[in-house]
Amino acid sequence: MCVQGCMEAVRATAARAGLSRRGFFGRAGAAAAGFAAMAVEPTVVAAAPRSFERVVDLTHTLTPAFPGFFGAPLIELERRADFRKDGYNMQDWRLTEHAGTHLDAPIHFAETGASVEDIPADTLVVPLAVIDVAEKADADADYLLSRDDLVAWESRHGRLPAGCCVAMHSGWGRLATEDPARFVGRDVDGTLHFPGIAPEAATWLLKERDVIGLAVDTLSLDHGPSSDFKTHAIWLPAGRWGLENVANLDKVPAAGATLVVGLPKVKDATGAPVRLLALI
Structure with a gap:
């Protein structure tokens, strides 16, 4: 013994x-x-041993009041069980796929393509490259992250890592809770105003670099005034994914972090709310 x-x-x-x-x-x-x-x-x-020292949560808390394209609520919760009455707590959810901090799957903008459950797990833990355009976006709410912004990032940090996610930090993330009206940017004519990623930049990343994901701290990969969602139409059908409404990009370095995408595995979903973590 x-x-x-x-x-x-x-x-x-x-x-x-x-x-x-x-x-x-x-x-x-x-x-x-x-x-x-x-x-x-x-x-x-x-x-x-861990290969990182800290974790930054890049996720907004999803509430019925969180701003969206189609107004609120994007999530509704109904009490199913109460602890005092039933001995446990449980709620039913009614949820929009593309609510809060969420992922767009390739099928979101294609007749055929990967839905949420088809996205390989090894493409959800990737290097993170953060492109800071906050100063430019502050001067122009409709700013488009450009190829020049990407080239400038590479001049400082080297070539974009293989299989990475490129994230646009526009400074809009804090507005989701501090100033929801400005976050959406709807004017008197109903047009939205917030930064996004230029279609030309998305095309360059597809053709010239090995990038698996795009991320933005705004409502959409395309900027607010877009009516054709061209960046979506270029990026997602190519088998890539996109992240929208990302939080706290100002708290992670431009290079060197690892992004972990906590994606629920829902059959046939075109997108889903996610829990995003940056390992630094």
């Missing part, structure tokens, strides 16, 4: 040696038996 702490120590030794359980005991059965006979103190196995 193994004394307390024995098996934990054996497993830790096997892990350090890079051996499977079967391989370890097959090769070192005698040594393990001898080790088991010794009286040892309980071993505390250290947690696996």
Whole structure:
């Protein structure tokens, strides 16, 4: 019989040696038996080392009042069970796919293409490149992130990482809660005004760089006045995904972070609210 702490120590030794359980005991059965006979103190196995120091939440809290293209509410919650009455809490949700911080799947702008459940998991943990155009967007609410902005980023940080997500930081993220009317930017004629990504920039990224995702801190990949949503039409049918209403892009570095997209796996969904995390 193994004394307390024995098996934990054996497993830790096997892990350090890079051996499977079967391989370890097959090769070192005698040594393990001898080790088991010794009286040892309980071993505390250290947690696996992390390759990041902090986590930044890039997600807005989704509420019925969160601004959207079609007004509020984008989510409605109805009480199904109450703790005092039923012994547990539960709610029913009525939810718009493209609500709050969310992902656009390729099928969103194509007759055929990947829906949410088809997006490979290994394309949802990717390098993050943040392009800061906040000063330009402050001067022009309809600003379009351009190819020149991308080239300027690369001149400072090197070539965009393979398989990355390119995020536009326009400064609009804070307006979602601080000033929802300006966040949407609807004028007296009903036209919206907020920054987006130029179709030419999206085309360049498709042809010249290995980029899997686009992200914006505004309502849309296309800027507010767009009526043809050309950036969507270029980007999504090419098998890429897009993120909209991203928060806190001012809290992550321009380069070096890893983006984790927590995407619910809903069959045939054209998009879904997500929990975005930046590992730094």
